[in-house]
Amino acid sequence: MDVKSPGAATAEARPAPGGAGAAIGEQRGDIREQLRMLTLKQQRFERYLSRRLQVDPAGLAVMDHLVHVGPTTPTDLARRLDASTAATTLVIDRLVAGGHATRQPHPTDRRKVIITPAGDWEATAYEHVAPLIQGVTAATEALAPEERATVAAFLQRIADVYDEAIKA
Structure with missing residues (x-):
């Protein structure tokens, strides 16, 4: 998505060609463009990783969390990923069915389960x-x-x- 900042088309936002301000304006544009390209490449890599690991983007986010933070409950996953518990449960169901994660009994509360990445x-x-x-x-x-x-x-x-x- 190429979103222009407010006032980007104004004269003050665009330095006069060839002046000292032009070099600064070009640097700002280059950095903004590099950040935009980095974001696109990150998204492309995530799609690649999803395909390779055969996990949808939501499942990839859950698995990333489990690997970096450790096994946790579905409710904690939903809270940390800012998703509903119902949506998180559906993602977990797909991950478990695909052999990517397992449900195990909670060590101290037998009403709960812990989600862990497959070995x-x-x-x-x-x-x-x-x-x-x-x-x-x-x-x-x-x-x-x-x-x-x-x-x-x-x-x-x-x-x-x-x-x-x-x-x-």
Whole structure:
């Protein structure tokens, strides 16, 4: 989605060609375009991963949560993923039917169940994600310490922008 910021077409938003402001405007545009392209590539990778692992996007989100946070109850999954318990239950049903996850009795409350990834899930997913992780690690390590600090601060600002947009 290519959304223009308010006032993007105004004269003040577009520096005069060839001036010092033009270089700054081009840099802003380049960064915005790079972020847009990164978002598109992330989405494309998630679709690729969904196909390879034979899990729909909602199931991929659940499995990602289970791998990173650990086994949990369906209610906790729904709350953490900001989904209804009914929708989360349907996703879990598909994951269990597909052999991607299991339901196990809760260790302290026998009315509840715990959802866990299938034994080989993490290793299988890692096979597909490893090249991405290794590439990002290599790109990060290629930066000088001050560059890393600058990039990290910039990415945090962008994350904050997303957080603010959600609050609006």
